[in-house]
Amino acid sequence: MTRSGRWAEWGVSLPSFVWLTVFFVVPTLIVLSIAFHAPSSDGGFASGFTMETWKAVVRTPYKEIVWRTIWISAVTTAVCILLSLPCAYSIARMNTRWRAIVAGLIMLPFWTSFIVRVFAWRTLLNPEGFLQHVLIALGLADASVSLNYNSGAILVVSVYSFLPFAIMPIYTAAEKFDFSLMEAARDLGARSFFAFRKIFLPGVKRGVVSAILMVFIPAIGSYVIPDLVGGRDSELIGNKIYQRTFPDRNLPHASALAAVMGFSVLLPLAWVAWMIKRQDAREAKRLAEATARKLSGGAA
Amino acid sequence: MKRSKFAVVVLGLVMVFLYLPIVVLVANSFNEAKFGGEWAGFTFKWYKALFSSQNHAIWEAFQRSIIVATFATFASCVIGTTAAVALHRWKGRLQSIHYGLIYTPLVMPEILMGISLLMMFTAAGIGCGLTTIWIAHTTFCVSYVAMTVLARLQDFDDRITEAAYDLGAGPFYAFFHVVLPILLPGIVAGGLLAFTLSIDDFVITFFVTGPGADTLPLKIYSMIKHSRQMPVINSLSTLMLLMTCLLVAASRLVANRRRRVRTR
Numbered sequence: 001m002t003r004s005g006r007w008a009e010w011g012v013s014l015p016s017f018v019w020l021t022v023f024f025v026v027p028t029l030i031v032l033s034i035a036f037h038a039p040s041s042d043g044g045f046a047s048g049f050t051m052e053t054w055k056a057v058v059r060t061p062y063k064e065i066v067w068r069t070i071w072i073s074a075v076t077t078a079v080c081i082l083l084s085l086p087c088a089y090s091i092a093r094m095n096t097r098w099r100a101i102v103a104g105l106i107m108l109p110f111w112t113s114f115i116v117r118v119f120a121w122r123t124l125l126n127p128e129g130f131l132q133h134v135l136i137a138l139g140l141a142d143a144s145v146s147l148n149y150n151s152g153a154i155l156v157v158s159v160y161s162f163l164p165f166a167i168m169p170i171y172t173a174a175e176k177f178d179f180s181l182m183e184a185a186r187d188l189g190a191r192s193f194f195a196f197r198k199i200f201l202p203g204v205k206r207g208v209v210s211a212i213l214m215v216f217i218p219a220i221g222s223y224v225i226p227d228l229v230g231g232r233d234s235e236l237i238g239n240k241i242y243q244r245t246f247p248d249r250n251l252p253h254a255s256a257l258a259a260v261m262g263f264s265v266l267l268p269l270a271w272v273a274w275m276i277k278r279q280d281a282r283e284a285k286r287l288a289e290a291t292a293r294k295l296s297g298g299a300a
Numbered sequence: 301m302k303r304s305k306f307a308v309v310v311l312g313l314v315m316v317f318l319y320l321p322i323v324v325l326v327a328n329s330f331n332e333a334k335f336g337g338e339w340a341g342f343t344f345k346w347y348k349a350l351f352s353s354q355n356h357a358i359w360e361a362f363q364r365s366i367i368v369a370t371f372a373t374f375a376s377c378v379i380g381t382t383a384a385v386a387l388h389r390w391k392g393r394l395q396s397i398h399y400g401l402i403y404t405p406l407v408m409p410e411i412l413m414g415i416s417l418l419m420m421f422t423a424a425g426i427g428c429g430l431t432t433i434w435i436a437h438t439t440f441c442v443s444y445v446a447m448t449v450l451a452r453l454q455d456f457d458d459r460i461t462e463a464a465y466d467l468g469a470g471p472f473y474a475f476f477h478v479v480l481p482i483l484l485p486g487i488v489a490g491g492l493l494a495f496t497l498s499i500d501d502f503v504i505t506f507f508v509t510g511p512g513a514d515t516l517p518l519k520i521y522s523m524i525k526h527s528r529q530m531p532v533i534n535s536l537s538t539l540m541l542l543m544t545c546l547l548v549a550a551s552r553l554v555a556n557r558r559r560r561v562r563t564r
Contacts, residue, residue, distance in 0.1 A: 008471065009386065009389070009390045009392070010394075012386040012389070013383070013386040013398055014382075015378070015379045015382050015383070016379050016380070016382060016386070016398070016401070016442060016446065017398065017401065019379055019439065019442060020401045020405070020442065021401070023435055023436075023438075024401070024404070024439055025401070027417050027420040028412075028416050030419050030423055031412075031415060034419060044422070083314055086304070086307035086310035086311065089304065089307045090304065090308045090310070093304075093307075102311075102315075104548075105318075106314075106315075108544075109318055109319075111496065112322075112544050113500050113517065113537070113540055114500055114517075115502050115517045115521055116540060116541075119524050119537070120321035120322060120324065120325040121321050122524070123324070123325065123328065123530070123534075124320070124321050124324055126337070128335035128337040129335070130324050132337070160317065160318070160321070163314070163318070164318075167314075192304060217407055217409060218410075221410060221412065223411050223503050224502060224503065224521075238409075238411050241411055251419065251422075254415060255415075255419070258411075258412050258415050258416070265407065265408070265409060269407060
């Protein structure tokens with residue numbers, strides 16, 4: 001590259017580089033470093049290195065909160081994927097006009113205020129609210145059952161909030177899927193569900209993987225949902241980070257919890273990156289072998 | 301061929317699930333009853349309350365949201381577009397680091413970005429307020445704008461820029477008169493996304509807000525938290541929903557018309 005080319009590259013890259021370094025990389029490093037300090041009495045952090053914060057984080061009751069966050073996120077992800085697969089399948093089977101309408105209707109809630117949607121659920125699940133009345137009228141519950149302020153409520157509202165992000169990537173993959181493969185399988189005697197599992201599912205695998213990430217990551221980082229519909233015994237990491245930052249003013253503990261959250265997000269990301277790389281390598285190898293076979297066959 | 305009935309039924313139930321809370325919310329905004337469990341008659345009083353002087357703070361918060369979103373959109377469009385141009389134009393080591401820098405904020409949970417910015421502002425002794433909210437919003441919007449513009453650049457024909465150079469244009473002239481007009485739809489799309497995300501953001505704003513700088517989502521949150529005037533939140537939310545639907549419909553209309561013009 002010419003000298004002026006390199007200058008131009010630096011010049012054009014500079015604004016985003018500087019902005020994101022100052023307001024993204026540096027703050028992240030600050031959070032990590034604060035976790036190795038002790039809290040000071042004035043609500044900041046003391047100088048001097050310590051491992052005490054980390055020891056406290058590994059011990060209870062943080063451990064319980066971390067596990068609860070991970071399993072609620074995992075169940076949310078599983079439910080979202082199970083609901084998204086048939087949805088994406090049936091949207092992809094519609095004609096173009098209907099496809100656009102239904103896909104638009106699924107994404108429309110995403111364009112509306114998140115806090116308003118969680119509030120709508122809070123009212124819906126309220127003891128005086130619509131769902132309780134319906135359940136009592138159907139004889140499925142009485143006034144003593146509480147729909148709000150527990151892990152179940154967090155789960156329902158999380159599925160509600162993240163479902164569009166699971167449907168869309170799977171639908172995008174399903175749109176490119178060749179449905180005549182399913183017909184062929186059925187002509188050969190496969191049952192519908194077998195064809196769905198063995199042909200459709202592998203066909204939309206990439207979409208499913210990105211759907212998992214699109215749900216799992218925000219679920220781990222959830223704060224508003226557990227805060228508004230969760231209860232005292234269903235706190236998640238997000239609530240704890242807030243609590244340690246503001247009411248308790250224990251910044252080192254908040255930082256350590258933030259680091260734990262960061263790792264819980266990075267781990268599945270790294271796993272997916274590794275899987276894709278391995279799959280690409282395997283496909284490349286298979287292709288190379290097939291080519292070699294063809295070539296040697298041609299030679300023979 | 302036979303369609304799977306099961307899949308269609310699931311889709312129908314999911315649609316009910318997605319719209320049930322919204323329908324109940326809109327219905328309750330016209331409901332005389334305060335708690336909205338039962339229908340007690342039709343009323344406009346929650347809308348009247350929303351526009352009364354008592355709720356002036358809501359509109360002030362709304363104004364602040366618009367101001368922050370406007371400035372954050374502008375800044376993130378400038379920074380995001382230059383980033384996308386750099387990522388598209390050069391493919392070296394520097395750009396792969398650059399790509400990582402742009403991509404990571406997209407997968408970072410909001411609360412982490414909020415707490416890390418708060419700790420930096422605290423460490424640097426910067427007081428929180430509208431400026432820190434603007435900085436935070438710009439930071440997370442840059443990545444979205446950059447990705448949107450980058451997608452648009454993928455079908456950009458680089459020979460057009462070369463032709464401009466051959467005809468004697470300098471790099472700045474070529475950028476502003478050739479590249480920018482072609483990129484404009486991508487930048488507008490990215491800007492719309494940035495504006496929506498900024499106006500809707502709660503978590504990050506919650507961490508970096510200061511006294512008297514509450515944006516609309518923060519205001520709604522504190523009303524929910526203190527169980528103050530719940531039915532007024534219903535009427536406000538209904539108006540917000542209506543606005544969103546109109547905006548989405550308008551952008552669809554514009555996009556369709558453009559497509560029709562292009563195919564002609």
